[in-house]
Amino acid sequence: MLFILALFAWCSFHAGFVSAQTVPGGKKISPVLFGLFFEDINYAADGGLYAELVQNRSFEYNPTERKEWHPFAYWEYISPGYSYGRISVETKEPLHPNNPHYIVLDVEFVGHYEQYKGETGVGFKNSGFDGIVVREGEKYNFSLFARQLSDVPVQLWISLQNPKGEVLSENSISTSSTDWVKYATTLTAKACCDTASLVVMARNEGKLALDMISLFPEKTFKNRTNGLRADLAQMLADLQPKFIRFPGGCLVHGDGLGNMYRWKNTIGPVEQRKGQRNIWGYHQTAGLGFFEYFQFCEDIGAKPLPVLPAAVSCQNSGGTWRIGGTGQQTLPMGEMPDYIQEVLDLIEWANGPVTSEWGAKRAAAGHSEPFMLEYIGIGNEDKITPEFEERFTMIYNAVKKEHPEITVVGTVGPFHSGPDFEKGWELANELKIPVVDEHYYTDPNWFITNQYRYDRYDRNASKVYLGEYASWGNKLRNAIAEAAYLTSLERNGDVVLMASYAPLLAKKGFTQWRTDLIFYDNVNIVPTPNYHVQKMFMNNQGDFYFENIIEYNKSDSTLAASCVADSKTGDVILKMVNASNENKNFVIDLSSFGITEGEAEMTLLNGDAEAENTFFDSETLVPEKVVFDVDEKFVYPAFAMSLTVIRMKTTQ
Ligand code: AHR
Numbered sequence: 001m002l003f004i005l006a007l008f009a010w011c012s013f014h015a016g017f018v019s020a021q022t023v024p025g026g027k028k029i030s031p032v033l034f035g036l037f038f039e040d041i042n043y044a045a046d047g048g049l050y051a052e053l054v055q056n057r058s059f060e061y062n063p064t065e066r067k068e069w070h071p072f073a074y075w076e077y078i079s080p081g082y083s084y085g086r087i088s089v090e091t092k093e094p095l096h097p098n099n100p101h102y103i104v105l106d107v108e109f110v111g112h113y114e115q116y117k118g119e120t121g122v123g124f125k126n127s128g129f130d131g132i133v134v135r136e137g138e139k140y141n142f143s144l145f146a147r148q149l150s151d152v153p154v155q156l157w158i159s160l161q162n163p164k165g166e167v168l169s170e171n172s173i174s175t176s177s178t179d180w181v182k183y184a185t186t187l188t189a190k191a192c193c194d195t196a197s198l199v200v201m202a203r204n205e206g207k208l209a210l211d212m213i214s215l216f217p218e219k220t221f222k223n224r225t226n227g228l229r230a231d232l233a234q235m236l237a238d239l240q241p242k243f244i245r246f247p248g249g250c251l252v253h254g255d256g257l258g259n260m261y262r263w264k265n266t267i268g269p270v271e272q273r274k275g276q277r278n279i280w281g282y283h284q285t286a287g288l289g290f291f292e293y294f295q296f297c298e299d300i301g302a303k304p305l306p307v308l309p310a311a312v313s314c315q316n317s318g319g320t321w322r323i324g325g326t327g328q329q330t331l332p333m334g335e336m337p338d339y340i341q342e343v344l345d346l347i348e349w350a351n352g353p354v355t356s357e358w359g360a361k362r363a364a365a366g367h368s369e370p371f372m373l374e375y376i377g378i379g380n381e382d383k384i385t386p387e388f389e390e391r392f393t394m395i396y397n398a399v400k401k402e403h404p405e406i407t408v409v410g411t412v413g414p415f416h417s418g419p420d421f422e423k424g425w426e427l428a429n430e431l432k433i434p435v436v437d438e439h440y441y442t443d444p445n446w447f448i449t450n451q452y453r454y455d456r457y458d459r460n461a462s463k464v465y466l467g468e469y470a471s472w473g474n475k476l477r478n479a480i481a482e483a484a485y486l487t488s489l490e491r492n493g494d495v496v497l498m499a500s501y502a503p504l505l506a507k508k509g510f511t512q513w514r515t516d517l518i519f520y521d522n523v524n525i526v527p528t529p530n531y532h533v534q535k536m537f538m539n540n541q542g543d544f545y546f547e548n549i550i551e552y553n554k555s556d557s558t559l560a561a562s563c564v565a566d567s568k569t570g571d572v573i574l575k576m577v578n579a580s581n582e583n584k585n586f587v588i589d590l591s592s593f594g595i596t597e598g599e600a601e602m603t604l605l606n607g608d609a610e611a612e613n614t615f616f617d618s619e620t621l622v623p624e625k626v627v628f629d630v631d632e633k634f635v636y637p638a639f640a641m642s643l644t645v646i647r648m649k650t651t652q
Helices: 230-237 290-300 317-323 333-351 357-364 386-402 419-431 444-449 476-491 529-538
Strands: 034-037 075-078 084-090 102-109 122-126 132-134 139-148 155-161 167-174 181-188 193-202 206-217 243-246 276-278 282-284 303-308 375-378 407-411 435-442 463-471 496-501 505-507 518-520 525-527 559-565 572-578 584-589 597-606 624-631 633-638 642-648
Touching: 034 529, 084 122, 102 122, 122 155, 139 155, 139 167, 155 181, 167 181, 193 206, 230 290, 230 518, 230 525, 243 290, 243 496, 290 303, 290 333, 303 333, 333 357, 333 375, 333 386, 375 386, 386 407, 386 419, 407 419, 419 435, 435 444, 444 463, 444 476, 463 476, 476 496, 476 529, 476 559, 476 572, 476 597, 476 642, 525 529, 529 597, 529 642, 559 584, 572 584, 572 633, 624 633, 624 642, 633 642
Parallel strands: 034 243, 034 496, 243 303, 303 375, 375 407, 407 435, 435 463, 463 496, 505 518
Antiparallel strands: 075 122, 084 102, 102 206, 122 193, 132 193, 139 181, 139 206, 155 167, 155 193, 276 282, 518 525, 559 572, 572 642, 584 633, 597 624, 597 642
């Protein structure tokens, strides 16, 4: 091998590479090519990225979400020390109409017996999403809303306990009002536990209403309140995505009209947000709502790409995918003016001045500056029916008229071809939609053999956002097939504006999609080889593409390569993919960059085609970074089943 296997700081080249701004001979490509698609599927938000540790904190779980669920699901009634009382679920005078259910705790008797050792009282316990993870010395922010219903204040004992009932942290709160009031305290864990429970227990006789019982680690990503799980969010930040599409996926258009994602329900104080059934069969609290999505984008330097429904529901509503996806429901025309206004209001909320109605709401949430929204998606792989077309066109025209500065992303169905794809493209051509969202999940071989798909696209038609794609699987051979395809997206970066792998997150035990980018449980995170491929591309994006720098046997579809330059840094980046089972050569000629010799940073991912990362060994496949000596012209022998990225500085 040509490279020096050592991890030294990498040096710049003996290069005559002209100013980074000019990049001679290169084709301008999308500067925002690789980003993320986030959807609350596989417990990605609640129980995942959203750092709330209490499950069903607002007592809104119900049987429409899962047959066995009810408002007290995931709560356990407790009455230690021969105490007794009653609990009931109530809806009269709730904390907020969007959050209608709460619990009334009526404590009739608290036992105080010499024979009984330990805390006594009446209350309940929550074990979070399969256990609450606490770390020794770390702080946890507890809060609840209470309304005192008895004459006397109620003393509440709040504790974190391990499965043996040993107290890991405790504190208390006393009610002081017969109105709904938020009470908060901090719990500092004196020991680690991966399966702790939160106990809220009244220690004296009395009656009170309780809602929004919440526990967050103090350390969230960037220490945001109502924030994100720090390790998972960091994993996403490490990718350095150029954009994030949210909140879905099928979650956007929903299971019937009543289940469409309405962004206004997801902003403002969390206790006033409207949770709802998640199309993926659980509950979405909306705690991770539009404010948090936009904030996260800003925190990691990614452009926000919110997607709103095109006023139609998912064609598979009610499970009609079983009989051919005929379940698309459409918003009545009479409701369209209000719905269109809802779309326009999002733009004002994101970008409008604080003096505007919706800009003021953003400012009230703590963000006076605009969020710099540039893109908005309308629709998600909808069935392209006349009803869809009519509604999409109305929304599209309104956005175009009121906000010509916003780029609308349309949709062309769920597959890489077929009737919806064709009809979607016809509509795109007719309306001149700036960008359309293509989706395809297919086998790795398809990605290998379709590497020239976008080379054939009309350069004057709509640009493509490849919003969802994955080869079925998380083995190295899947990741390498995707890598080959990603080089073709770079080559066609004048047509393909953006691309995002899907789905992003999957919780162990709650995985609903066969292939995902990152797996995790409450403690561990397993990045797939597909994640590493994404990271190698996202960390090494360029905005100019160069032909003829890397030569290889083009009739061999297992080989792929690309060369891009980043005009901001002046770096030249080579990517070489060998998806075969034997080592193969690439011939590189850097003379057009004026590069003669020097050290480059090389990142290499390779291994057994069938290898994958698991919870037992999350590092079976990890890219290796080394310093690599390059010459003006050299042969690079790429390992079987490998992706190599070579990055060269051209400025001092
Ligand atoms: O990514 C999972 C699902 O795949 C998305 O929700 C949907 O858009 C697609 O069918």
